[in-house]
Amino acid sequence: MTNPNPLPAPTLRDVAEAAGVHTATASRALNPKTRRQISAETARRVMRAAEALGYQPNSFARGLKTSRSSTVGLVIPDLTNPLFPPIVRGVESVLESDGYNVWIVNTDNDDNRERAKIESLRSRQVEGLIVATARLEHPLLQQLHEQGVTMVLINRQVENLRIPAVTGDDATGVAAAVRHLADLGHTRIAHLSGPLSTSTGHVRFQAFRHAVRDHGLPDDLIVECAHWSEADGATAMRDLMSRTTGCTAVVAGNDLIALGCYDVFAERGLSCPRDISVIGFNDMPFLDKLRPPLTTVAVPHHELGAEAARMLLDCIDEPDRPARSLLLPVSLVVRDSTAPPRR
Amino acid sequence: MTNPNPLPAPTLRDVAEAAGVHTATASRALNPKTRRQISAETARRVMRAAEALGYQPNSFARGLKTSRSSTVGLVIPDLTNPLFPPIVRGVESVLESDGYNVWIVNTDNDDNRERAKIESLRSRQVEGLIVATARLEHPLLQQLHEQGVTMVLINRQVENLRIPAVTGDDATGVAAAVRHLADLGHTRIAHLSGPLSTSTGHVRFQAFRHAVRDHGLPDDLIVECAHWSEADGATAMRDLMSRTTGCTAVVAGNDLIALGCYDVFAERGLSCPRDISVIGFNDMPFLDKLRPPLTTVAVPHHELGAEAARMLLDCIDEPDRPARSLLLPVSLVVRDSTAPPRR
DNA sequence: TTGTATGCGTTATCAG
DNA sequence: CTGATAACGCATACAA
Numbered sequence: 001m002t003n004p005n006p007l008p009a010p011t012l013r014d015v016a017e018a019a020g021v022h023t024a025t026a027s028r029a030l031n032p033k034t035r036r037q038i039s040a041e042t043a044r045r046v047m048r049a050a051e052a053l054g055y056q057p058n059s060f061a062r063g064l065k066t067s068r069s070s071t072v073g074l075v076i077p078d079l080t081n082p083l084f085p086p087i088v089r090g091v092e093s094v095l096e097s098d099g100y101n102v103w104i105v106n107t108d109n110d111d112n113r114e115r116a117k118i119e120s121l122r123s124r125q126v127e128g129l130i131v132a133t134a135r136l137e138h139p140l141l142q143q144l145h146e147q148g149v150t151m152v153l154i155n156r157q158v159e160n161l162r163i164p165a166v167t168g169d170d171a172t173g174v175a176a177a178v179r180h181l182a183d184l185g186h187t188r189i190a191h192l193s194g195p196l197s198t199s200t201g202h203v204r205f206q207a208f209r210h211a212v213r214d215h216g217l218p219d220d221l222i223v224e225c226a227h228w229s230e231a232d233g234a235t236a237m238r239d240l241m242s243r244t245t246g247c248t249a250v251v252a253g254n255d256l257i258a259l260g261c262y263d264v265f266a267e268r269g270l271s272c273p274r275d276i277s278v279i280g281f282n283d284m285p286f287l288d289k290l291r292p293p294l295t296t297v298a299v300p301h302h303e304l305g306a307e308a309a310r311m312l313l314d315c316i317d318e319p320d321r322p323a324r325s326l327l328l329p330v331s332l333v334v335r336d337s338t339a340p341p342r343r
Numbered sequence: 344m345t346n347p348n349p350l351p352a353p354t355l356r357d358v359a360e361a362a363g364v365h366t367a368t369a370s371r372a373l374n375p376k377t378r379r380q381i382s383a384e385t386a387r388r389v390m391r392a393a394e395a396l397g398y399q400p401n402s403f404a405r406g407l408k409t410s411r412s413s414t415v416g417l418v419i420p421d422l423t424n425p426l427f428p429p430i431v432r433g434v435e436s437v438l439e440s441d442g443y444n445v446w447i448v449n450t451d452n453d454d455n456r457e458r459a460k461i462e463s464l465r466s467r468q469v470e471g472l473i474v475a476t477a478r479l480e481h482p483l484l485q486q487l488h489e490q491g492v493t494m495v496l497i498n499r500q501v502e503n504l505r506i507p508a509v510t511g512d513d514a515t516g517v518a519a520a521v522r523h524l525a526d527l528g529h530t531r532i533a534h535l536s537g538p539l540s541t542s543t544g545h546v547r548f549q550a551f552r553h554a555v556r557d558h559g560l561p562d563d564l565i566v567e568c569a570h571w572s573e574a575d576g577a578t579a580m581r582d583l584m585s586r587t588t589g590c591t592a593v594v595a596g597n598d599l600i601a602l603g604c605y606d607v608f609a610e611r612g613l614s615c616p617r618d619i620s621v622i623g624f625n626d627m628p629f630l631d632k633l634r635p636p637l638t639t640v641a642v643p644h645h646e647l648g649a650e651a652a653r654m655l656l657d658c659i660d661e662p663d664r665p666a667r668s669l670l671l672p673v674s675l676v677v678r679d680s681t682a683p684p685r686r
Numbered sequence: 687t688t689g690t691a692t693g694c695g696t697t698a699t700c701a702g
Numbered sequence: 703c704t705g706a707t708a709a710c711g712c713a714t715a716c717a718a
Contacts, residue, residue, distance in 0.1 A: 009465075011711060022689055027713055034713090038687060054490070056466040060406035061711030064694050069403075080428040080628070088422055092449060101463055104447045106435060120444055123399040147397070262632055285423070289605055291634035354695060365705050370697060377697090382703060404695030407710045 010053040018049035026050075030057070063125060072312060073121035074104045075114065075131045081228070081256065082284040083301060084132065087154065090305020091130055098313060100127070107133050109227065115140055122149070128312045130305075134158045135197045150315050154308040157199040162323040164315060166308040170200060170281075171207035173297035173330040177251050177279045178211035180295070180332055184340045186249040186277065190221035192236045192261070194228050194253035201228075204253055204281065221247055225257055233260020241268075248276055248341035255280035255287060258294055258337075273339035283333055293335035300328050353396040361392035369393075373400070406468060415655060416464035417447045418457065418474045424571070424599065425627040426644060427475065430497065433648020434473055441656060443470070450476050452570065458483055465492070471655045473648075477501045477508075478540045493658050497651040500542040505666040507658060509651040513543060513624075514550040516640035516673040520594050520622045521554035523638070523675055527683045529592040529620065533564035535579045535604070537571050537596035544571075547596055547624065564590055568600055576603020584611075591619055591684035598623035598630060601637055601680075616682035626676055636678035643671050 016026035021042060028034040029046035049055075063069050074091055076084050092102050103121060107114035114133055118140070121129065128150040134141060136159040144151060145163055153165035181189050191208040194201035201224070209219045223240045225232040233252060237260060240247065252258035258280035265272050272278055272292055280287065283298035307326055315321055359369035364385060371377040372389035381389075392398075406412050417434055419427050435445050446464060450457035457476060461483070464472065471493040477484060479502040487494060488506055496508035524532050534551040537544030544567070552562045566583045568575040576595060580603055583590065595601035601623035608615050615621055615635055623630065626641035650669055658664055 012713095013711080023712075024690075024714080025688055028688090031713085042687080056462060058407070058468065058711050059466045060403045060412075060468060061694090062713075063403035064401070064407055064696090064710090065712050065714080067694075079422070079431055080425075082423075082425060082628075085423040085428065089449070106432070119399060123402045125401065125403060259629070259632060285425075286602070286629060286633075289602060289633050290629075291632060291636070293634070355697095356695075366695085367697080367706075368704055370695095371704085374697085380703070385703080401695050404710090405697075407694090407712090408696045408698080410710075 009058070010055045011058065012055070014053055015046060015050045015055050018053060019046040021046060030055075067125065069125040069127055070099055071101045071103055071124065071126050072309075073118070073126040073129045074102050075107060075118065075121075075129060075133050076104060077107055077109045077133045079104070079106050082286075083155075083254075083282050083299075086285075086301035087132065087305035087308075090302035090307075091309045092305075093302075094306045094309035094313070100313075109133070111140070118144070128152070128316050130154055130308050130312055132156065134199065136199055136202060137197065148319075150312065150319065152308045152312045152315065154304060155200065157325070159199070164311050164323040164325070166304055166311060166326045166328065167199075168299040168304065168330045169327045170203045170330070171210075173281065173299070173332070174204050174207035174251065175211045175214075176330075176332040177281075177295075177297055178208065178215065180334065180338060181249045181251070181277060181279065182215040182217065184249075184277070184338060186341050187217055188221060188244075188247045189217060189249045189251060190223070190240055190244070190247045191251045192233060192240065192253055192257050193222060193224045194257065195226065196224055198228075201253060208251055225253060225260075228254055228256055230256045230260040230263065233257030234263045235260070237261045237264040249338070250276065250278045252278060252280050255282045255284045255294065255296055258296070259290075262290070273337050274342060277338040277341070279338060288335060290337075292337045295335045295338040296333050298331050298333045300330070303328055352401070353398045354401065355398070357396055358389060358393045358398050361396060362389045364389060373398075410468065412468040412470055413442055414444045414446055414467065414469045415652075416461070416469040416472045417445050418450060418461065418464075418472060418476050419447060420450055420452045420476045422447070422449050425629075426498075426597075426625050426642075429628075429644035430475065430648035430651075433645035433650075434652045435648075436645075437649045437652035437656070443656075452476070454483070461487070471495070471659050473497055473651050473655055475499065477542065479542055479545060480540065493655065493662065495651045495655045495658065497647055498543065500668070502542070507654050507666040507668070509647055509654060509669045509671065510542075511642040511647065511673045512670045513546045513673070514553075516624065516642070516675070517547050517550035517594065518554045518557075519673075519675040520624075520638075520640055521551065521558065523677065523681065524592045524594070524620060524622065525558040525560065527592075527620070527681060529684050530560055531564060531587075531590045532560060532592045532594060533566070533583055533587070533590045534594045535576060535583065535596055535600050536565060536567045537600065538569065539567055541571075544596060551594055568596060568603075571597050571599055573599045573603045573606065576600030577606045578603070580604045580607040592681070593619065593621045595621060595623050598625045598627045598637065598639055601639070602633075605633070616680050617685060620681040620684070622681060631678060633680075635680045638678045638681040639676050641674050641676045643673075646671055 016023045029043040105117040132154045134156040138158045157165045193205040212219045223236040225236045280294045280296035283296045287294040359366040372386040448460040475497045477499040481501045500508045536548040555562045566579040568579045623637045623639035626639045630637040
């Protein structure tokens with residue numbers, strides 16, 4: 001059954017010989033863009049031969065010759081964060097219909113891994129990068145930008161750099177979350193922010209402070225999480241509860257941080273939303289099936305990815321295009337983790 | 344700030360000139376495996392020049408010359424299924440420490456996409472494939488296998504083909520699930536199977552039938568889901584409820600199908616586990632936070648990925664190695680979606 | 687319409 | 703230890 005001695009893959013030369021033409025002719029026949037230069041009959045013969053041999057063009061040779069890779073790199077901090085797979089899909093849906101392939105790399109939130117992966121991507125001649133790992137201060141991205149690497153940021157931005165970016169309208173989302181809680185009657189609302197080293201953490205933090213002030217509420221019930229994770233959300237929540245009292249609602253930096261709050265509620269026998277309300281951010285999958293279903297701010301993940309991909313294509317086609325920033329609208333999704341405060 | 348005219352990437356030639364040596368010497372100096380052929384002094388000079396220029400070897404040229412890509416393809420049906428990201432991480436953790444890069448592709452459960460993506464991977468000279476999309480009948484995989492493509496299956500297998508595979512011990516897992524329900528006193532236990540065209544669907548289906556028979560229970564309360572999805576799980580559950588009565592417990596083919604059951608319970612005002620118990624399969628993330636927390640069979644995702652990667656490395660190193668099948672142990676995780684039947 | 691010749695950037699073989 | 707040279711497979715400018 002199994003072929004124990006796999007033959008070397010057929011080359012263009014093999015195809016040409018089988019079709020009785022020269023490699024140049026075979027090359028033209030196989031490439032849709034040059035096929036019309038040769039007779040239909042010859043083209044058919046070549047294509048048949050290629051089919052019969054199971055010919056696959058060697059993309060190393062092609063890439064070396066054309067210095068094009070038809071490949072784009074997608075840099076993700078952590079694929080196990082449910083936020084990212086839909087973004088990946090959005091990116092792929094656009095890029096693939098345009099003939100590009102997407103190479104996904106996971107940095108695991110580690111600078112060294114990020115550097116290594118991006119180097120690897122560059123050595124593979126990717127034609128552009130979509131980067132979801134930006135921090136406000138990001139020497140590596142700054143360096144790449146200065147080197148003229150074609151790049152679009154997604155979800156997060158770098159400070160003071162004119163790099164094209166697609167993000168959600170976080171400020172509006174946070175304002176909507178705070179308004180929802182204020183309307184329910186909450187007066188002591190806390191924020192468990194994401195890392196302030198990221199633009200999303202920073203923007204949501206600022207938006208939170210502005211929003212609570214606008215409602216005449218205290219703006220100092222804030223704890224920063226070390227990472228965008230459930231564990232760090234729980235740590236921050238414990239911290240908050242040990243240092244303040246009477247807080248009846250929490251705006252979490254994202255859904256994972258909100259899940260960390262759930263863990264602490266379970267530990268301490270608190271009932272959500274009866275004892276305390278929580279709002280997440282992102283609307284990652286399955287939140288509607290949580291106990292309780294989590295109120296959150298929905299970000300259009302797929303669109304985020306798709307728009308970033310479109311923007312990258314634009315940048316590839318038109319390298320001198322000025323950088324734009326696209327802000328996609330978000331929406332509050334009210335579920336059962338928010339209710340009026342107990343009185 | 345931004346470089347408007349990005350220079351062409353420096354080549355080995357540029358490095359060699361800067362260091363005042365021949366390209367061959369530069370090549371040897373930069374490659375750790377040949378560096379000892381070169382005087383320490385020259386090597387240092389070359390490495391410094393490379394560093395200064397920001398030299399990145401062109402992997403097309405290298406791949407063309409060496410016909411090695413240091414790349415492995417990972418074929419995933421659907422990255423948004425939370426089962427897969429941990430598997431990806433497991434694969435990466437092993438392969439990367441061995442100097443390989445992993446190219447992840449998403450087939451979206453579509454044959455044509457799968458074929459196109461795998462063709463693309465092969466044209467990029469991947470040294471092996473880890474495939475998570477197998478069906479029992481799978482002409483494409485069979486063809487690849489016959490062509491001698493180095494390949495390891497993960498999670499699912501192909502029928503009658505000796506392809507190396509790493510999977511969870513599904514049969515034991517299903518038996519444990521049924522035993523748990525029987526011990527609770529359930530006598531009418533249903534199974535919402537995954538697609539029987541997949542080995543996982545088939546094996547779990549068979550194991551379910553054997554298990555209920557072993558307990559002297561009816562073995563005909565079975566509905567097959569069209570896909571491993573929440574929506575198809577819900578459809579199957581509605582189907583089951585319309586055609587049978589008195590069933591007090593469900594063994595779902597996987598966690599997503601179990602989530603579909605939750606949707607139907609919500610529709611019909613059924614309380615889980617009071618009115619009906621459910622068990623999932625896989626123990627995907629966040630199940631402990633569901634309403635109710637889902638009892639399930641935990642599969643070691645990360646290990647699955649890591650073991651498949653190790654097996655692939657073995658296959659690459661030793662092509663004539665006979666195919667083995669590795670069955671990783673699973674364990675029942677009892678949460679709150681299972682309880683004694685109402686009486 | 688087809689064939690010829692060349693070179694992409696790298697590594698391997700062979701001399702020196 | 704280092705340099706010269708060839709070759710990997712393909713696409714393209716040029717010639718016919």
